[in-house]
Amino acid sequence: MTIEAVVAWAVNAASRESPAEVAALLRAGDDLRQAQVAAISGKGADDLRTATQARRTKVALLAEVALETLGARGGAHRDAIVVTLEAASVDPELGGRLRDGTLDREATPGSGLGPAGGFQLLQGGDEAGEDDVITEEARKREAKEAERAAVVAEREAERAARRAEQLRARARDASASAEAAEAEARRLADEAKTLRRRAART
Numbered sequence: 001m002t003i004e005a006v007v008a009w010a011v012n013a014a015s016r017e018s019p020a021e022v023a024a025l026l027r028a029g030d031d032l033r034q035a036q037v038a039a040i041s042g043k044g045a046d047d048l049r050t051a052t053q054a055r056r057t058k059v060a061l062l063a064e065v066a067l068e069t070l071g072a073r074g075g076a077h078r079d080a081i082v083v084t085l086e087a088a089s090v091d092p093e094l095g096g097r098l099r100d101g102t103l104d105r106e107a108t109p110g111s112g113l114g115p116a117g118g119f120q121l122l123q124g125g126d127e128a129g130e131d132d133v134i135t136e137e138a139r140k141r142e143a144k145e146a147e148r149a150a151v152v153a154e155r156e157a158e159r160a161a162r163r164a165e166q167l168r169a170r171a172r173d174a175s176a177s178a179e180a181a182e183a184e185a186r187r188l189a190d191e192a193k194t195l196r197r198r199a200a201r202t
Contacts (some may be wrong), residue, residue: 028054
C-alpha cells in the first residue's frame, strides 16, 4: 500500500468510526469559508481567527482517531493526515468523500486554504472603480497570506506540542527509572544488612 493510500485509508477509517466528528469538521469548514469571504472584503478579522481555531480543533480530533487506526506507524503520517482533513473541510468534493469514507488519496499541502480566489466580495454598489479593484485584490492577497501563515503556525504549534509531550514522556520514564533504581538500592541494602547479621551469628 502506498503512502497516499495509507493516509486515505486511515482518514476513511476515522470517518466511519466518528461520523459526528466528520460532520462537525465540515460545519467548521463552512464557517471558515464564510469567514474568509468576510475577511477578503475587509470585514470580520476576528471571525476568521475564531473560525480557523475551530477548524484546527476539529482537525486535531479527527487526526487523532486516524492516527490510532495506524498504531505505531501513525506518527510518520500525521502531517499528511492533517493536510487531508484541512482540505476536505473546505473543498465540497473532498468533504463529500470524507463523509462517505471514500477518499482514495491524501490531499496536497495548500489545498486546505479554501477557494479564496472564487469568493464574491461583500461590497455595496454594482460597479467598482479601478482603485477599489486594486484594494480588493490586495485584500485577497492579504487574506490568503494570513491563512497560509495561520496554517504554518498551527502546524508548528502541533509539532511543538508533540515535542513537549515526548519530553514529558521521557521525563516520566526517567523518573520511573530513578524510582526503580532507588527501590533496587534499598533492596540490596536490606539484603546486605541481612547477610551481615547472619555472618555475625556464625
